[in-house]
Amino acid sequence: MTKILAHARLLLAATLAFVALGAQAQLSIEITGSGASRFPVIIPVFENESSLSRGVSDVVRADLERSGLFNLIDIGPVTVPESRVPDLAAMRGRGADAVLAASILPQPDGRYDVRFRLYDTQKQTELGAMSLRMAPAQNRLTAHRIADFVYEKLTGQPGYFATRIAYVVKSGARYELQIADADGMNAQAALVSREPIISPSWSPDGQRLAYVSFEAKKPIVYVHTLATGQRQVVANFKGSNSAPTWSPDGGQLAVVLTKDGQSQMYVLNADGSGVRRLASSSGIDTEPAWSPDGQWIYFTSDRGGSPQIYRIPAGGGSAQRVSFEGNYNVTPRLSPDGKLLAFITRNNGRFQVAVQDIASRQTTILTDSARDESPSFAPNGRMILYATESGGRGVLAAVSSDGRVKQRLSVQAADVREPAWGPIQK
Amino acid sequence: MNKLLLPALLSVLLAACSSTGTDATGAKVEDRTGAGAGVATVTAPGMSGTGIAALTDPNNILSKRSVFFDYDSFIIKAEAKPLIEAHARFLVQNPQMKVLVQGNTDERGSREYNLALGQKRADSVRQALSLLGAKEVQIESVSLGEEKPRCTDASEACYAENRRSDILYSGEF
Incomplete structure (x- = not known):
């Protein structure tokens, strides 16, 4: 058979x-309703992101926005490098409860490392960090994984973007x-x-x-x-x-x-x-x-x-x-x-x-x-x-x-x- | 539902029995066109001219293939009896012929549940043909559910058109 x-x-x-x-x-995708209380978060442009032909941070923001659980606070073209602790008080002053510090590091083989750390601006603590290596064409998948990371750290549930x-x-x-x-x-x-x-x-x-x-x-x-x-x-x-x-x-x-x-x-x-x-x-x-x-x-x-x-x-x-x-x-x-x-x-x-x-x-x-x-x-x-x-x-x-x-x-x-x-x- | 169906079918069955006796498959077909090259062409069963022509002759009831149902119903209505009777007789007289009965539903509700409802409509026709003498191996009843609507407007007339079982013969599906 x-x-x-x-x-x-x-x-x-x-x-x-x-x-x-x-x-x-x-x-x-059109969002027609969202959660009652949305978590205020800053996902800035990643340091050195302009070296990529296709962006990553915009995809992360779109994922989190679409979930209806986050309020994305725009800080303009300012980057927040992963390599140093950002001014969390200033971020809190912008109304954010969390901020993602992230950098793109080109590798000799043509790929890129994306390194990122998530901070809680209220408790002034780091919530976690990760590094992902990607080919330029993997920008969206990488972004979905970063969004999953942020989602899980802030909601306690696994993300579903990737x-x-x-x-x-x-x-x-x-x-x-x-x-x-x-x-x-x-x-x-x-x-x-x-x-x-x-x-x-x-x-x-x-x-x-x-x-x-x-x-x-x-x-x-x-x-x-x-x-x-x-x-x-x-x-x-x-x-x-x-x-x-x-x-x-x-x-x-x-x-x-x-x-x-x-x-x-x-x-x-x-x-x-x-x-x-x-x-x-x-x-x-x-x-x-x-x-x-x-x-x-x-x-x-x-x-x-x-x-x-x-x-x-x-x-x-x-x-x-x-x-x-x-x-x-x-x-x-x-x-x-x-x-x-x-x-x-x-x-x-x-x-x-x-x-x-x-x-x-x-x-x-x-x-x-x-x-x-x-x-x-x-x-x-x-x-x-x-x-x-x-x-x-x-x-x-x-x-x-x-x-x-x-x-x-x-x-x-x-x-x-x-x-x-x-x-x-x- | 079968309780309602059976008495009606029995009367049809009796009518069908009394009308059998002629051999609709007709004479054997011998084709000699290839004889010169030493190859005899054999025409397979099922190609009998009278039988096939009858199935598509618009003046013959056998060209009518659709049985319609009421909303949420699987009972074959009186108006469909002559059609069912004719197809059953044809299958009895042409035991090499096979049919696929496809049941259909309107578009409202779950696709998989509608698939199961369409199966009930196909099974009603299969059981009727079977009671009238067609053999189990000649009939396969399947469902297309709401997937192949004949009419696509969201109107009652359209829904009625789609609550249907179709009889397809070998070579037509």
């Missing part, structure tokens, strides 16, 4: 598409599975097809995507290694094959198959072998999602008459209902710490992103839009990326799990849907 597809043709098509689409395929997102762009009868940086830049097509692509799911190591492609006129589950473009059919049984999701250890996939009747959940090894049924119901069971501790599989089922969220032990067992309010609750997704459940709820005919605190069962609707789909947590659990509709087009949006910070990501003249936020690359 499993066969390796050497898709040189698709790879070529993907490359051509990337060249052809160029800049207009880039996601642009991560990638996957999503599907539909343009006419053309479908592209694209991978971009979390800020929407560097979009590249992993798969180009004339038929729909849905349900991309990142492997825990961030190297592979499982997804459903309709290129064979029916839904089939593939696993796609991003670096090589190698694709493997992992579920192509009679009927429909869909809703792949990885186990936390990356060794297994839960999928939905109709080979034995209605849509039911199965577990198989990541190479497609060893398929076994996870549960049996008389209705639809779909959209499985593993809890991060591997103990539970959350899923959508209409066994009670309307679609609701349930969970079962990952090894099989009896189901427990998880969602209770309303008559349409679908697409369960667990936060990385396992404490929150994001899902889509129908609220007066509007499909919206909701979160449930699993321990207290307290549910909050986070959005006020009407066509939300496919929620996906950032790897630190702070933001939820989802698909929605704006001006008749599919766009991506993100909302913080407390509902305060809101962003919209769109691609000109195309429908964007099916977002999936990738893991932190180790």
Whole structure:
């Protein structure tokens, strides 16, 4: 059943598409709401940054600004070198609680060292320091790592800027599975097809995507290694094959198959072998999602008459209902710490992103839009990326799990849907 | 849902049984055009002229391939019975022919849940064809969910157009 597809043709098509689409395929991000109290911070131009053809500090500032948690205080073209302790009292006088001192040091091999130290202006202490070596073209990735460092030191949570997102762009009868940086830049097509692509799911190591492609006129589950473009059919049984999701250890996939009747959940090894049924119901069971501790599989089922969220032990067992309010609750997704459940709820005919605190069962609707789909947590659990509709087009949006910070990501003249936020690359 | 479907289908089934008896596959096709070079051309089963022509003849009910459903429903409506009956008869008479039944939904709600709903619509047609004598191996029912809308406006008329199962024969998918 499993066969390796050497898709040189698709790879070529993907490359051509990337060249052809160029800049207009880039996601642009608009911030539509921000946190109540934002941390005031100074990220000055780095010492010697003008020696780089492409900047770093502006990308760091944009990342932090976009998170909605920071207030970037502008001090103009003044640099704050990493090699000496800055005048913290003066920085505090500007209203900043923290300042990043950073310098660029050219290396003999053509690369650059970026050295930086973060200071707390109130306690007058250093919060940490780091040095990153980069090629000139790695300016954005380096900047995302610096932003992650600042974010973690100041919020206590890991950052999510040096991560990638996957999503599907539909343009006419053309479908592209694209991978971009979390800020929407560097979009590249992993798969180009004339038929729909849905349900991309990142492997825990961030190297592979499982997804459903309709290129064979029916839904089939593939696993796609991003670096090589190698694709493997992992579920192509009679009927429909869909809703792949990885186990936390990356060794297994839960999928939905109709080979034995209605849509039911199965577990198989990541190479497609060893398929076994996870549960049996008389209705639809779909959209499985593993809890991060591997103990539970959350899923959508209409066994009670309307679609609701349930969970079962990952090894099989009896189901427990998880969602209770309303008559349409679908697409369960667990936060990385396992404490929150994001899902889509129908609220007066509007499909919206909701979160449930699993321990207290307290549910909050986070959005006020009407066509939300496919929620996906950032790897630190702070933001939820989802698909929605704006001006008749599919766009991506993100909302913080407390509902305060809101962003919209769109691609000109195309429908964007099916977002999936990738893991932190180790 | 099957409880509602079954009595209706049984009456269709009886009608279908009584109308079989003619061999729609027709005479064997022998093609001699390659005989001079010592190569006999063999025409594979499924290329029978009468059968294929009937599937695309606009005057033949077999050219009608879409079964429409009510909102949130998987029940085959009375208006679709002649169509289902004709395709079932064709499959019985042409056991080498295979069909792919694709179920579709309107665009509202979760894509994966809609995929499962579309599967129910495809399965309704598969079960009806099967009850009328088509063999399991002749039919695969799959879902396209909300992914391949025939109509793309956000209107009730459009949604109705998209709540549909399509019957595709070998070579058409």
